[in-house]
Amino acid sequence: MRKESGGAQAHPFTLPRSGESLAQRQRQDEASTRGRLEHAALTLAGERGYGSLSVQAILERTGINRTRFYSLFPNKEACYASAYAALSAWLADKLLGPGKSSGNWVEGLHGGLERLAAFVESEPDLARGSIAEVYVAGGAAMAKRNEHFRRFVHAIDRARAESAPFLPSPPPLTASFVVHAIESATIQALTADRATDFAASIPDFLYLAASFYFGTEQAGVAYRQSKNSAKACAAKRSDLL
16 A cells, blocks of 8 residues: 555555554554454455455455454454445545645546546555445445535535526536446446546546536536646556545
């Protein structure tokens, strides 16, 4: 896994060791063990499908014994749900970050899509195990997916505050439609083992979303700018997460 600037871990499954106290070391050991199990659950779900995921497969992948697993999780469902909650929260914050730091809605959306492409390309099994296989897992993991979906919908719909007052307001379901379209394209690219296909569709999603809120002229500008910067964005994508 890559590290972010400052040495922070780029994923939510492990913690650095400080060695300040025995109690702290024990807590970090438990967090590290949980992280290894959770990472394996998501990765294996991405490799084999959630239906083929088993406790035994997780143990074989991590080398952790069964007693230790059951001291942390009652079953594979709980392990996967915990893993999904951690990863999805991290990823949602990453994708929403550009929108919060940018004063321009289109730039924020573009930055979020580039980060999603970076995750899909750099960690296809982890991405498939979370973004696609959560639909198979259902339960608590799916409830968490729905929670983050609402966050994305709210972020997309913030465009209303920036749109010109003379433009007609799009229907209330517009933001949900845009988020669904992005999610569907991501899943399609992952299930077809063509992770790089998603990045190629970023200009189209920018045009789609911007056209609803700002009209086709401004959407066309966003599309052309994204197309023109595609190579530069691809070169920097590995450093986004």
